[in-house]
Amino acid sequence: MLFSQVYKKKQMFTKLKVNTEAGLSPGKYTEMYAARQMKRRIRNQEKAQLPSTKRRRLILKQERAITQGAAEALEGQTYQSGAITCDIV
Numbered sequence: 503m504l505f506s507q508v509y510k511k512k513q514m515f516t517k518l519k520v521n522t523e524a525g526l527s528p529g530k531y532t533e534m535y536a537a538r539q540m541k542r543r544i545r546n547q548e549k550a551q552l553p554s555t556k557r558r559r560l561i562l563k564q565e566r567a568i569t570q571g572a573a574e575a576l577e578g579q580t581y582q583s584g585a586i587t588c589d590i591v
Contacts, residue, residue, distance in 0.1 A: 521532065549555055
């Protein structure tokens with residue numbers, strides 16, 4: 503997690519540096535936007551690591567598997583490599 507934060511921060515400063523090298527000011531808006539996006543990325547990353555979030559992903563995965571199983575019982579297999587869904591002659 504720390505590596506990705508450092509990497510993103512480097513990217514942010516690189517973008518600001520590119521503006522400066524091109525003869526443009528980094529711009530107040532650009533700096534604020536970059537800082538806001540960094541905060542958002544960190545917050546999302548921390549939220550994704552929470553046990554409650556991981557548990558929810560597993561529950562949703564189980565629900566999708568159950569729904570797909572029920573649909574396949576009624577309609578036949580839906581997702582299969584090389585499956586032909588419609589035979590038009």
